[in-house]
């Protein structure tokens with residue numbers, strides 16, 4: 001149905017694509033794989049007419065095409081969900097869903113549109129999303145649902161999903177993939193990008209790998225497993241799924257974080273617990289079941305309905321009750337937010353500026369900025385997270401995964417004693433994920449306490465000393481490293497806890 | 508907790524509409540109206556109403572004319588609205604009248620078209636050449652202002668007959684005919700809304716990239732927004748002619764900043780994407796009521812600017828503190 005051959009595209013000195021090729025036939029689901037910055041999103045933008053390629057051709061239904069804008073490709077039935085969540089926040093959900101379709105509508109047509117919108121949203125999301133509220137009032141996942149619903153409403157012949165599942169929780173991901181499969185069985189096709197190996201293996205019929213802007217290989221469904229894919233993508237011998245080598249306790253018994261009688265909402269069960277220095281705690285659950293709120297309570301960004309959070313980071317275990325974010329930060333906490341577009345970065349500033357913004361004071365002597373000192377510090381942490389993008393590049397022009405690295409590294413640079421991370425591996429490629437895990441483990445070994453919200457089962461099992469699973473606004477289960485298995489975790493997501501009652505010690 | 512316990516569902520989704528930004532301006536307008544009635548008991552009496560309306564309509568239409576360009580985002584702003592009022596006034600008096608085009612059904616549409624054409628020029632440069640709106644429309648401002656003085660160095664004391672008719676009223680003063688122009692402006696806006704154009708302008712102003720990738724022709728929409736604003740400014744120019752019943756090159760430019768102030772007062776986001784015409788109309792009413800209150804109190808007209816400015820600042824502060832609850836959290840995360 002659609003084929004691209006020999007596509008090249010350079011942004012100034014950066015060669016995002018040099019020889020990318022790809023073919024999608026109707027009825028199949030193709031996964032596009034590649035590390036951060038390998039050019040996947042750029043290829044998607046070429047397909048959808050956002051970016052004009054320097055070389056190469058696009059063939060649609062046997063005829064060469066040169067799309068000039070997304071409008072052209074949308075007409076041709078190629079509908080893209082971009083990596084960034086692109087919504088018009090001031091419009092209502094309904095207007096967003098039909099944005100770009102003929103604007104003027106008869107009354108009967110309007111009613112039909114409402115009904116269709118409702119239908120598609122309900123297919124995707126079990127919780128109803130109000131059609132008449134502004135999109136800006138929705139959370140990240142719901143906005144992502146809106147963007148996907150907008151795409152599905154156009155009845156795509158080719159649906160392109162650029163890491164569209166990265167903000168969705170397990171249920172929604174499954175619903176989306178089921179819908180995609182249904183449409184492909186009816187003759188449509190899908191191209192999807194994801195860094196989640198389990199998802200890719202479960203849903204794709206064929207795999208295409210990009211490396212450094214070049215299509216390096218293609219594998220059919222049969223005969224592909226995680227290791228061959230990793231080898232294909234990275235070009236190196238695959239490292240087997242890691243299982244942490246860290247032992248739980250390592251002599252550091254100091255309590256750093258204390259939670260007492262904490263209720264996220266008035267209706268939730270109270271939670272008590274302590275976290276020691278050097279522990280890595282995972283927060284898990286289906287989206288919207290309280291783990292996000294819990295993390296924000298720890299960070300002082302949200303006031304719990306009851307109870308308190310104490311940071312014991314002072315000398316001799318002196319405690320600070322967390323009342324607000326500023327104070328928590330002063331007490332040695334750092335919080336890496338989730339939505340990098342609105343909460344994390346100043347897009348037009350360079351990578352280096354973004355990195356140094358929160359820690360500028362460390363580079364200053366007598367109030368003056370030491371350029372060399374700043375650059376050296378940047379190098380150290382860039383190396384730490386393996387960020388290779390040039391420091392002067394504006395962050396908006398980095399690939400999604402590299403943006404995430406900039407953000408994580410800038411908070412690491414604070415050298416906090418408690419590091420809170422909100423889904424930091426979202427959109428990060430396998431190799432970098434492994435590296436990040438290494439970084440976190442090293443930090444923990446040095447005594448940093450880490451609390452990390454994660455939507456990825458693999459990392460919850462492999463990395464965490466303990467996992468707190470939230471359900472319905474309360475902590476429904478606490479799984480130790482030894483008890484954390486995929487099955488137990490997922491069943492805890494749905495409220496089938498491990499018998500932990502709300503008031504039981506989180507140890 | 509056991510599996511059998513029914514857990515409360517997550518919080519209601521998407522129902523939390525922000526508190527209306529109109530609230531502030533509605534309250535302020537109501538207070539000012541009462542104050543005016545106290546100071547001038549006959550404020551709304553039929554003998555004064557036509558004059559009052561005449562004074563209000565050009566400002567209201569100028570405020571409306573500023574709405575689409577601001578709404579379209581990307582730094583959108585049309586500074587040339589004021590001089591455009593002036594040019595329409597002068598063309599009606601100094602060009603159309605001598606040419607014998609005095610009939611309302613000919614010269615009124617021509618004036619509106621003239622406004623739309625000037626707006627379209629602004630729009631073309633902003634949307635297709637992609638220059639900064641503030642610079643482009645400042646240029647147009649100066650050109651129009653100069654042109655007006657060239658065409659009419661001295662005020663001319665005649666006006667077309669429709670101007671005199673529009674300054675009259677029906678129902679013994681209760682229904683000033685100048686309001687017809689305002690009604691026409693509102694109809695134009697309602698039409699644009701019904702055609703779905705306003706939604707497109709909001710989409711573009713809200714997030715131009717999202718609109719572009721959804722297949723909206725961003726440039727065309729911005730262009731249309733400026734043209735629509737121009738047409739509204741054309742109507743405002745007609746209203747100005749009704750008000751001064753003559754041709755005068757010096758009055759128009761004063762409306763530019765008053766119009767922007769009215770839009771801001773009305774709670775529209777100056778960054779685009781948010782707001783309609785109700786707010787700016789109330790904003791214009793506020794400015795107008797302040798002015799009439801001060802002149803009724805015999806305060807020197809020199810103070811009017813100072814008061815206007817202070818009210819504007821106060822209103823914008825209140826508006827933003829209402830709308831800031833969501834924004835503050837994000838700011839805190841970055842500011843720490």
Ligand SMILES: Nc1ncnc2c1ncn2[C@@H]1O[C@H](COP(=O)(O)OP(=O)(O)OP(=O)(O)O)[C@@H](O)[C@H]1O
Pocket residue numbers: 011012014015016034035036037038039040041042043083389397398399400401402427429
């Ligand atoms: N507009 C732009 N200007 C300059 N450089 C760009 C631009 N867009 C992308 N790049 C660069 O092109 C390369 C490929 O980026 P791309 O976004 O396609 O990667 P990706 O494979 O999607 O990565 P990720 O998995 O992190 O999303 C990167 O090095 C990126 O910095």
Ligand SMILES: [Mg+2]
Pocket residue numbers: 040041042083162399400401
């Ligand atoms: Mg990408």
